[in-house]
Every structure is written in C-alpha cells, then in structure tokens.
Amino acid sequence: MTTSPSYYDQIGGAPVVRDVVDRFYTLVLADGDLAPYFTDVNIPQLKRHMVMLLCSVLGGSETYEGRDLGAAHAGLGITAQHYAKVGDILLTLLRDGGVGDEILQHVALTLSTVQSSIVAEPVEAAD
Numbered sequence: 001m002t003t004s005p006s007y008y009d010q011i012g013g014a015p016v017v018r019d020v021v022d023r024f025y026t027l028v029l030a031d032g033d034l035a036p037y038f039t040d041v042n043i044p045q046l047k048r049h050m051v052m053l054l055c056s057v058l059g060g061s062e063t064y065e066g067r068d069l070g071a072a073h074a075g076l077g078i079t080a081q082h083y084a085k086v087g088d089i090l091l092t093l094l095r096d097g098g099v100g101d102e103i104l105q106h107v108a109l110t111l112s113t114v115q116s117s118i119v120a121e122p123v124e125a126a127d
C-alpha cells in the first residue's frame with residue numbers, strides 16, 4: 001500500500017518552511033501598517049514558533065510549542081484588514097515558492113479557521 005507524501009514533504013519540509021517564514025517576517029516588518037504590532041516582540045522566538053506551527057499545519061511531525069493563538073494575540077487590537085494583509089503575504093510567498101493550489105487552499109482554510117482567535121474588533125471608547 002502506498003500513501004501519498006504529506007503536504008509538508010511535497011513542499012520540501014522544514015528547510016522550505018523556514019525560508020518562507022524568514023521572508024514572511026521580512027515583508028511583515030517592512031510594512032508600515034504591520035510593523036508597529038511587533039515593536040516589543042522577540043522575533044527569533046516568534047519565527048521559531050511560526051515555523052513549528054506551519055510545519056504541523058502542513059503535516060510535518062513538529063509539535064507547536066507556542067502559546068494558544070488567542071492568548072498570543074490578545075490585546076493587540078488586530079484588525080480584520082491587517083489580518084487579511086498578513087494572510088495574503090503568507091499565501092503569496094507560498095505560491096511564489098511553487099506551492100500548488102491544493103496546499104494553498106488548505107493553508108487558506110486554516111487561516112480562516114483561526115481568524116476569530118486572532119482578530120479583535122476595536123473596542124468602542126465609552127463616553
């Protein structure tokens with residue numbers, strides 16, 4: 001019996017994911033709307049956690065050791081518009097790296113599933 005390789009294996013495993021995540025944060029941190037969220041953040045640790053998360057989403061054996069996504073993004077006030085921008089950056093990098101439609105759809109679906117834990121609608125100031 002043969003089993004088809006996981007998405008993780010199809011795209012080239014951890015080295016490819018690491019490369020995508022490096023490029024991802026380079027673009028995010030160069031974006032004037034997005035960079036301010038990351039002012040006080042430990043970027044190497046963030047990258048490490050994002051690599052583990054993306055690897056496991058793609059079917060690799062890595063275990064995600066970061067915080068729950070809701071807890072990690074609580075209080076940051078992330079808007080739906082900024083969320084969409086970040087998601088587009090990730091999907092574009094994967095597509096430009098030769099990742100096929102089926103895997104892109106899996107990642108896009110995962111992004112829409114976790115959106116509600118990450119996005120905070122701004123709280124209206126009480127008068």
Ligand code: HEM
Nearest residue numbers: 034037038041046049050053066067072078082083086087
């Ligand atoms: C698109 C889906 C997203 C995923 C999968 C994701 C994933 C992650 C992960 C894995 C961490 C690390 C948690 C930890 O170290 O415990 C993290 C932290 C963080 N994320 Fe996201 N993120 C996403 C969207 C965003 C967006 C849209 C923003 C802002 C525009 C953002 C800003 C941050 C910041 C500032 C931190 C660091 C928080 C801290 O260390 O206190 N994230 N994210």
